[in-house]
Amino acid sequence: MTTPDVPDLRALLRAPAQVPTQVPSAVSAPVPADVPAVTAPTAPGTPAAPGMSAAPAPVPTASPEDALAALPTTAPGGFTPEQARKDVPILHRTVNGHPLVWLDNGATTQKPRQVIEALSAYYGAANSNIHRGAHTMAREATELYEAGRTAVAELLGAASPENIAFVRGTTEGINLVAQSWGRSVLQPGDEILVPVLEHHSNIVPWQLLAKETHARVVPVPLTPEGEIDQKAYADLLSARTQLVVVSQASNVLGTVPPVAEMAALAHRYDARVLVDGAQAVAHMPVDVQQLGADFYVFSGHKLFAPTGIGALYTAPGMTEAMRPWQGGGNMIESVSFERTTFAPMPHLLEAGTGHISGVVGLLAAIDWLRSFDREAVAAYENALMAYATQTMATVPGLEVIGSAAERIAVLTFTLAGHDPASVADWLDRDGIAVRAGHHCAQPALAHYGLESAARASFALYNTSDEVDQLVASLRRMRAGA
């Protein structure tokens, strides 16, 4: 895969190159293990953020000493959370008089300066429609758009950019597969296996499709730990199974199921596999070919890119069964009232003018993410998760839901005597943003007999100090302060 001309275009947009961000990484690599806890409280004060008057949140007094010893360490080789924080302006504002602690990354991530500037630069210097009009601006915009496609293909380990179609987000990607592939393939009596763990956007489109085609949506149960019951899954597969859908990481429990094994088994039943990467893609390196995914979808806004842009990966063999989804410009080869021929994939799925600036932002976000060592990011998030799990366990009455062996940095919890909405409200007063509600995964919560819960979801720019602030605030709430 090549990316011709891309560096020039990026220079045109004056998008910040990766070079500066890599320099501090080399410098800060040998920083001692406890640095994040020491430096993080001062970080919000350093930029000239307005209204920055409140004192930092008090350090929790009852933090267990051994848990402190397990503080996330600065991973060697090209990543520190400070480095990432430095790039994200919003993390330096205050909320309700406190420095913002953004722990709602499962809902959306905050955007680095590089992405924000790329959008502005695109509209300031390079705006044009793509694939149309033989002028320099159109050509450049097209090249930029296709560079974004190539970057996504590289991010996902796809064989070719032709396997990537741009969509609005994960939800649109799933609906596209349901309408384009599902409606042409599913027959009455066919089965779609959907784990109970799934997000509503990975349940409802299949219910709608099943209703239309008289196929059946078969739920795959969870174990008490919150993992997909693999024995039940193997049992439910049959020659009638046409599709297995699975999230690479759950938005509620953080569970990371063995997708590659599940896909391999599904393929033995000649079933297709759709992987929802919305939560996973920002947290772990992805290789769709190694996963064995036939479809892979993700949203850009959970990957530090703007909202309204996402991508759908379609495995090379799947294109024959895909029929046009939306008709319009860009998806055709020729149109007449006698006969209309369609453009090849992926343009077949991209009717109308795409979200070009979104793709530019996504490209900048991928560049930003790729400037870090992805393995180091994953290791850091795991360490942060381990630290958060330990310290949150010290809050009386707090119960973390799910205990899967493999999980991303998502902690969904309940606090005895307080409903989740009031917990989120309380934390918000301390400038801590967590989500409360059903997290668009009511079946998964129902598995635990719950209707709603609070959720803290972490990203690479979160620090152990923010975990401490969260725990301290929860303790104060618990103490009735």
Place this chain on the structure above:
Amino acid sequence: MNDRLSLAPDAARQLATATKTAPQMLGTTPRYLLRALPWVDLKSGVYRVNRRRTFVLGDDRIATHSDGGSPRVVPGDLRELPYLREADESLLTELADAFTEVRFEPGQVLAQEGDPADRLWIIVQGRAEKRVTGRYGEEQLIDVIGDGQFFDLGAWTREEATPYRVQALTPGLALCAERRALAALADRDENVCGSLAAYASGNGLRPGSEVPVDLTSGHVGEPDLPATYVDYEDTPREYHMTLAQTILRVHTRVHDVYSGDFDQTRQQALLTIEALRERQEAALLNHPEFGLFHNVAPGQRVQTRTGSPTPDDLDELLARVWKQPGYFLAHPKAIAAFGRECTRRGVPPVTDNRFGSPLLTWRGVPLIPSDKVPFSNGVRANGAGGSAAAVGTTEILLMRLGEADRGVVGLRPGEVSDEVEPGLSMRNMGTDQKGITSYLMTAYFNTAVLVEDAIAVLQNVEVNNYHDYS
């Protein structure tokens, strides 16, 4: 002349479509066995079960056949007697001829504890129990024996006293041989004499037990330590893939023209797959070579005490597969009969949800039903046909599952070309002169019992006893 006021349904039907079901199939069962078995994907076609060397063999049963109405011992099967394992066929025939027929009635004492064991008994038909007098004079039941079993080999061979009392439970038929027939045999043949002497002075090694690994423990000082090695079986059992196969024919015209809503070929294939899988489950249970019912080791077969499957009988089975028992497997009628015995005793078994259905459990071990469990010695009831016939006696299986626990595993190929399900291929054989497309549909499978104590069976289970609870 039409006197209707509105359009008739029959006429309206001409404009309407129908909502159709996929083709349904009565023969489809839940196939719990296939679902419960852990499947091993084989990279090559053969599964070799390597084991420690054991003292073998036989099935602990001596077969008989009916010769003009009177039972006769099958001479070759006398090799069940360990010291006759190498004996000539002629010698065995001679010994077989020495057996005489004995009929017995319920309650009749066949052998008395302490009497000289001058006769070897082979039960041809019927059931008897072995009892001993306990240390404090109380009666103790040690075993229930049934068809094909014999007693008491050790005492008979060594000319000792019978160590227990045997009392018939049912009317029946047995074959008996005097000790002097064996003595005559030993006098004639040196080899038999030698192996007989070796058996008589036997060091107590049980058939089926493993060659010991010499160890020492708890010693003090500096004794010479035993040297040892763990021997393997010279010819480990190998399991080859067996198969269930058929050719599915679909006319191209049918597929091309009538595939609206339902793809005709796919629906045909799905139903054929169902049939192949049903056959597969039947073969896994009943195949004479590898079927689970034919791979139960001696000592792992339990006779019912009273005929009906009682909680005590299932406990007895659990004692045989006490290491991590996984599932009981029985005919639905046998499970119902067990339920009745429990109801009668006021111990309703707990039900547990497995595979999305409520299943009866006993001591926490689920009883999974399968209509492929055979009935034997049954007289077909009048007009009986299909699966409702449940006459005669059946068997209840108990097994431990999984390669890791040395249990029962299912075998299937790791990869087959044109695979539509694991181990099941659907290969297009082309279209013939008549325009009929043929598909070769093959299911490859097998099952293996990794060690003998992974499986036990309760035999002679009667399912037609009903109780009056009032």
